[in-house]
Amino acid sequence: MADTSATNAFVEFERVQKSYDGENLVVKDLNLSMPKGEFLTMLGPSGSGKTTCLMMLAGFETATHGDIRLDGKSINNIPPHKRGIGMVFQNYALFPHMTVAENLSFPLEVRKMGKSDREEKVKIALDRVQMGDFGGRRPAQLSGGQQQRVALARALVFEPELVLMDEPLGALDKQLRETLQFEITHLAHELGITVVYVTHDQTEALTMSDRVAVFENGRIQQLAPPDLLYEEPENSFVAQFIGENNTLEGVVKEIKGGTCLVQLDGGGLIEAKPINVTQAGERTRVSIRPERVEFNKDRMPDGAHTLKAEVLEFVYMGDIFRTRLRVAGTDNFIIKTRNAPDQVRLKPGQQIEIGWLAEDCRALDA
């Protein structure tokens, strides 16, 4: 796990544990540190502890053990309303009995701000999310996307340095979600705020974040920038969870230098980059991205190990072709090829040979 000891950390979790029932730990030994201005996404399947972490940071849940620090000060005993953390909720949580402007004015009112200051700030905040004309409306009169913009404006209007977002785009349709993803990142960088964003949508995580923390079973499995996370997963969970991935199981035969040889269960010997394997004889799961697999003999990298494969299914997806193969005993080996004029369209039943670069193929834990 990355830089826990960073001295310029703005948000810090140190050995944080959380249990609801006294028997099971929902969050197990969480260590995390974020510099100011970072956009960090907590990604994970439901029940992985990511929302609990967010709630502990917001102050709605207390950590069973460990320390949470904000700007160097422990906030374990500070009630939520004194933490000054902006928060955007999954269902927006706009107060239905107040107008949009009143909703935005609320955090300023409780901070005893004067009326003219309030109005000015509300106007700026609404304009920032292109909702300037909707101040007089009630939340129920707005569309989902508009409500989300207002919720965002409300979380930002009192100028918090840290904003937490709990699956804010979960209820929106795909197109709108993509627009808003872009808007949110843009706004966050423009204002220089630190954002902790929780989602179970990996595309969202990859496109928006500076760094992504992948949660599983109460632990951070990997904390890395999106490109590293995708290209260099540190364990098989991350490899599986982020993007589409082919796995082949086998036993390490030999490790030498930067590569290892793996004897696959379904037959065949391949070269891979050892990540979580240390010695020969260990079981391993080899992971290879569908778009890194090559079947065109002309483009096959030099010295690549090849495997025999049978085409089972060809799916035309517009920008790419997705082909399912039977390889080394598994029926679920996917390759993706770009839809280019010279691209071969494979047919079911066709016998081909596939191969890849050894460094694209990662030998992970079994």
Next chain:
Amino acid sequence: MSDANNATTAPNSALAAERAEDEYTGPMLAADGTPLKRSLNRALRRQKISALLLIAPLLIFVLVTFIAPIADMLFRSVENQIVQDTLPRTTTELKNWDSEGGELPDQTVYKSLYQDIYVAQERKLHTRLGSRLNYELTGASSLFRKSGRGVDDIGEVYQDQFEDLNAFWKKGENWNDVLGSDAWLAAMNDWKKASGDAQPPFEMRDGIADILPQTADYYSIFADFVQNEDEDNLYKEDPWPLIYSAFYDDLTGPTAEQVATYAGPGATELAEAAAAAPSFATVDYMDAFADIDKDWVELPIWQTIATYSPKFTNGYFLNAVDMQKTPDGPALRPEDERIYWTLFKRTLFMSVCITLSCILLGYPIGWILANLPARTANLLMILVLLPFWTSLLVRTSAWKVMLQQQGVINDTLVWLGVVADDSRLALINNQTGTIIAMTHILLPFMILPLYSVMKTVPPSYLRAAKSLGATNWTAFWRVYFPQSVPGIGAGSILVFILSIGYYITPEIVGGRTGTFISNRIAYHISSSLNWGLAAALGAILLAVVLGLYYAYDKIVGIDNVKLGG
């Protein structure tokens, strides 16, 4: 901005549709050319009819068992036909009497009164009229009862003189011969009571009504009464004394000369009576009534009868608001007779108290229930509903045990030394008792709507408020509370309306100072039998409730009331 894009494309397609419509200006047509509206109506008619059929049984049930009785009951609050029906002649005569002139009505009125009361007492209706007028004038009931017994003597003066003159007038059959038609007499002869056939209805002799108009009049009433109400043989019944007085009036009145034209049976006896009648001793009706009761020669009873002569009256309503009819129009009753205004005020005040205590006690429970995990909440909900499974009477009686001076609560307080043994708290048979017991009984009606509304307020609102910097209290007051107001509204309406008409509990624990208007209504329905007043009180109560409901709608808005969802 895909939002904005959507917004611009939508109007475009709408515009296109509008343009297409513009070319055809008539009403929209369905595919087969009939106007779209008509085919839509036809399509919906089946649904409407089946919907109506589904609710029909309940609708009929409610109409018959609820709406109709209520309408009938409310009608009683203005209905007042009994005076006119029982005293038809007197009320007609009284129209010419000046009730404010300070003088008693004249002899003709007293004579009509005699005739009316005589007929009424035979039919046993005079006591009912007495009870009715007793609501307006204390003593009227016994006055009418007494008069019913006394009127027999008045007519007997004439009866005796006619019978002394000729024994012919003693016998009912002779009267029948004179007054009845020949056909009827023949039919009467053929009729045997034992045969089981219906008695031939009495028929007046032709022309006799011109000769003896009043006698004929009363005789037909008499015959009708004997034949239809008593179901006796008219031939064997001797006439009422009232007939003799009418007979005397006919023989001495303007139609006396006509007697000579009569040639039917008993013509000689009739001529003899006509000759003798002018020298008979007469009756002074006013004196006769004065003999029965002095009240008849005082103004109040006459004023009361005159005031309540019309078929409809606002008297019950005036009564219900502590007013009364006086010759000068409606006026407030004397201070010591005003009870209903106090009762209405007390009922409203106590209902408000009960509603407020229900809100205070129910709100936290609703909150807890709404925020607990479902399992625990269901368990607690059973505890809330437990009172519903216990008889209302049992619960109320339990409060009696708890609250009385030697009861559990007082004993405990004395034992704890909070109150001295000689100054035990009066917790029952007063307002405190009613408020305590009714708050307990009506509490579930507050908790249930509160709970179901609070259940729909997501906890994230409170979290959002706190994350925006609100303290617990501000978050509650500014964010949570306004959203729970519809539940308070629904609960308050339920509790208030239930309590304003509550009867059993105040009756049992209310004592003298803790009873409601409904207890008074029940008293008038079942004890004093003054249904008109009960109906008027009920109508006012209904109006007050509707008025408050209207005010609530204006102030809070009835769409702001939610029972959940």
